[in-house]
Amino acid sequence: MDLTAPDVGGTRPSYPDTRRDDSVEVLHGVEVADHYRWLEDPDDPEVVAWAARQQRLTEDTLGGVKSRPWFDAALTAQTTRPRAGMPVWREGHYLISRNDGTQPQPIWYRADTLEDLLAGGEVLLDPQAWDTAGTASVSGLALSRDGARLAYARNDAGSDWQSIHVRDLTTGQEIGTPITAKFTAPTWLPDGRSLLYTTFDHGAQVRGTDTTGLGSARLMVRREDGSDEAFLSFPEEPQAMAHGQVSADGTHLIVSIVTGTERVNRVWVYPLVTAGDRTTWGEPIKVVDVAEATYDPIRLDDGTLTLLTDADAPMGRVVSVDLGWAARGDVQFAEVVPETRATLAGAVAAGAGLLLDYLDDASAAVLYVHRDGSGGVEVDVPSGALVGLDGRPGRTEAFAALSTLSTPSTSFRLILPQTPGEDVVVERLELLPAGGEPAEPAYTPQRRRARSADGTLVPYFLAVPKDGRAGPRPTLLYGYGGFKIPVLADYRPGWAAWLQAGGALA
Template sequence: MKTPSYPDTRRENAVEEHFGEAIADPYRWLENDVRIDTQVADWVERQNAVTRAYLGALPSREWFAQRIRTLIDYERFGLPVKAGGHYFYSRNSGLQNQAQLFVRDGLQGEPRLLLDPNSWAADGATALDAWEPSGSGRRLLFSVQDGGSDWRVLHVLDVASGERLPDEVKWAKFTNLAWVGEDGFLYSRFPAPAEGTAFQGRNYDHAVYYHRIGTPQDEDELVFATPNEREMNHEAQVTPDGRYAIIRSSTGTDARYQVRVIDLSQRDKEGWKPRTLVPDAANDWKPVANIGTKLWFVTNKDAPRYRLVSIDLSARDPQFTQVVGERPELLERATIIGDHMILNYLQDAASHAETVNLDGKSVRTLALAGLGTASGFDGKPGDPETFYAYSSFNQPTAIYRMNIATGKSEPFATPALKFDPEKYLVEQRFYTSKDGTKVPLFIVRSKAAAQAGRAQPTLLYGYGGFDIALTPGYSAVRMAWLEAGGAFAMANLRGGGEYGKEWHDAGRRANKQNVFDDFIAAGEYLIAQGITPKGGLSIQGGSNGGLLVGAVVNQRPDLFAAANAQVGVMDMLRFDRFTAGRYWVDDYGYPEREADFRILRSYSPYHNIRSGVDYPAVLVTTADTDDRVVPGHSFKYTAALQHADAGHQPHLIRVETRAGHGSGKPTDKVIEEGADILSFLAHGSGLQPPENANDGATAKR
């Protein structure tokens, strides 16, 4: 196929001096909001027209669209939540754009539809985000997300009648949903933004409010704020018995919190009177639950891979006491169910779970079916049961109910598969990065190819940042790639959360280059091991992973055949000037500080594109309502790449409408975007899907 002719992009003479260096920014005008600036909107339309024409002509595009549609068309359930004898859970019948919310009266009761987001917008882009039943199950608090934005609108439902109450709360963002009794709830929000700034303005003055059912939002009570520290964020949650509200406060993306507690049983006398438990935002503190005045937390204070502690608020001088000490594995979270505690561990990026007594003594371990991810285990003290989900690369999410007393698990909802999972090998290897560090790598491919030693075009995925761990999980889009004859690999790069604080610190700020080195080494390993052929390696990453893709393509364009940078942070000198970007200084550093500037300048994707070098095929993907990583990052990077003398491979951008950073995306957009990306990467890496997809389904009920 011929390389497309790119639309003309206006270059302006925008130059700023930073610490003695003149930095050109000719495409700064593309930072403007695409919904407001008609010139930016025109540029997006012209770019999309070229991209649509190119992708539409790819020979495998329709194959991928049909196969993804088939693979995603299965009944999918969310984890049930029990409240007052009612069981609430989400369900998608298969191709619905949004999952519906159901309730059962008793575990064996008939399902009753409570909320159907598919009726909320003609394009399916308005989503049910979070939801929380009151303690009795009489009311349901839920948040609505429109067009993929981070902003939320909160509503309340009467469960018995299915009718919405008149309550509506706007401008909630980065919030928990926390009932206080049956008549009100705690939530977090920012002040209403100035006109025209909702999707790009920086967020300050986060605060926790209390909303009483039946009253207008302007009467909500301010519970906690820090007006003298405008950068702080505050989140509230209420213990399962309703006794305490716990407020955690932080300034960035690092899990470093101040912790305060409000005794709700004294609210009539004392009001919203917080008591400080942790005054310094130096460590992570994850609330678990309470029994009476005793609270449990999971913390990394004096334990980089976390430990379990408790504190008795009735003591004259309350002190944290260790219950379960630090282990080589990472303790992700803990819950109290019945009179037991379930500990979720991460061992080499795969899940392990263990049941212990409240004093920390081991009772039993939970056997999982191979390398996968277990999540859930929610509930409260006194409950006889809990639910958890299990997923892996070749196993869509299945839901199980576990009897706490016996530890016995039984299926609650298991999917009917549209593929044979036994055809695929899931393995974990460890490769050596540039500085000698051993890095985990998941590899998924057909057993036949593995046994034959046959190299396959490979899609390598990575993230490497913000203390976030990548764990095994199912994706219909990735499965389509595997069925097309490709292999999939996922690298657990430094900067992530796979091994706790040390692993995170080794891949951020001054150490950010380690992340890129790890990813490049993963690609070299896949080729050296004969898993992928030379000229057959595609890469993909989103958000911080989009930054990763942009950086490594600049540094090693010869290594990759094709790349997909999704909603990436591409201008490392101006990321902190938009929406939530100011939080990211914890991982990236401060552009206005010279030492940090030098590091950021050295790898910023937008500023390090090299002319006169052959680049791989690059598809940049973003969305017009992304108010997390504003689309201007992707716009500017694409314009600079198209302007450079970077070889004859296509360098395109795909801009989705009525979508954001990723969450809430309707199924039809997932299918279309997935088909566009995979056909682009397949064309670049030489992957040719079979003429007929294998529809052999293994049904499990």
């Protein structure tokens, strides 16, 4: 396909009229005109009709593009590729999501051994059974500590609102009534009968088109009898939100408190007591009570909490704190892994140590260290964008997943050493049946740098098809700048099809 050849001509499309009204809002004493405020209600018949006219214009215009059938076939070949997520181990079960390429949503599978999972496993959750339109999806799941119950979060029609369900894995029956939640992952307390979740004051409407203000976030506990118990909220801080994770030994709940989308947080640690089938908690140890930096909890061992932070280290470092001293008001952080020139993008508790995810000049590098920071060894994974990393304290098995511009996620099993300094064994996993793969685009990846207005050199990737043609060619330029989320050279179906068509990608 020659993207440089003229493909469609004619006159400029006639765009539908968009009504302007006289809406004015006073913000901090300033009148702000908002002529298109009426478009914010997606259920308004006038807005529905306006969107339909825009859709017709788009289809009429693109229908005249001669190469559209070819590109449609190339893109379809990519979007219908069979794909699989990265395996994880949870409470005695191996879990994975798979899609045969034709399903609107991936299906979750489980098995008792990795070998059984690679052979197929058994269906755990199939969203296609919930919604014939294919708009219901799984946004999170968690197994109880005894592996007997599954909590999963379901989203419908693209909404951020979730309904959390509990299923008995022995009988297959749903337990209790669903929980309305948002921006949360279901978290079991050690009793295996109580669920921690986040919800908001205004949670009655769970549609994606609902534009009602959320109100205050509330961290709640759903008990087995169906009652909801308040855990933590900040009514005086309407944008504050808390999320919790239980330590591997079940002795503490580590709560991160954020405000809005700021990349700083507080960290409170609650001691947990489980008696019989009920977990309760004590007063929090306020490890970080002033949000001035990012503190991401990694693991808790023998009263020592390990965290990833950018405090006094913009590229990231790992620190630890003694909870016994912190409970007495003496919070002192000890450095575990110092800052380097590469960005420490993430850290995972695994085995007796930590798997560290570095971005070295925008390329992935994985390091394994003992939990005290000693014995660092590089994990020999192939080049590409790291799209998954998972492990568990005390388990010598972990998983990583990488992708490239032309290939979806490829997963690897990591066998971790029990002696600091020994190598990590890396095994590639075959998670899908062979055959039926579309032709991968042949391209040359290049590393480039662009100079920004203030002189800063910004690294980027340039992918150019190997078709032998010189000179200018249509180029997609993609970038992103929010929430400390880097753009990596990973797989996206549209990018692979674009490269196959002869376009370049920056």
